[in-house]
Amino acid sequence: MSTRAPRPVHPPAPARIVVGVDGSPASLTALHWAAGEAARRHAEILAVRSWHGRRDRLIASLDRERERARRALAADIRAVLGAEPPVRVRQELAFGNPVRTLLHLAAKADLLVLGDAPRPRGPVRTACLRMSACPVALIPPTPSDRPVSRPASAP
Secondary structure, eight states: OOOOOOOOOOOOOOEEEEEEOOSSHHHHHHHHHHHHHHHHHTEEEEEEEEEOOOTTSOHHHHHHHHHHHHHHHHHHHHHHHOSSOSSOEEEEEEESOHHHHHHHHHTTOSEEEEEOOSSSOOHHHHHHHHHOSSOEEEEOOOTTSSOOOOOOOOO
């Protein structure tokens, strides 16, 4: 009879909800909705912003644009979820194509949440709906076309 050492039991990774946040009213409403869903699922949010800049610019200029995108994403999260969000929120900045970024991150997510807008549906939403490895929730902007208030904490 051989005795094997017991295998360590690793707790499952927390569920992850990826949210595209570009600063539009629909994306801010999507972030708010995702926070409620994350609380229900005991999940974390990965708030993603893609940023663009011309690659031929000086590095310092690209660094400034990246910092501007970082600040804007942090401000959007604070505006929607408050200084102390009710769920864990991580921030991700990605240079370049938002479709590629969102699809890459959605491959390891339980849900991809995007703001929706009246027709015609844009190329980012259309591509994510067609190619995402996880379910996609499209959240329309609030009727007032303004960001919504901070979500209530889950019980």
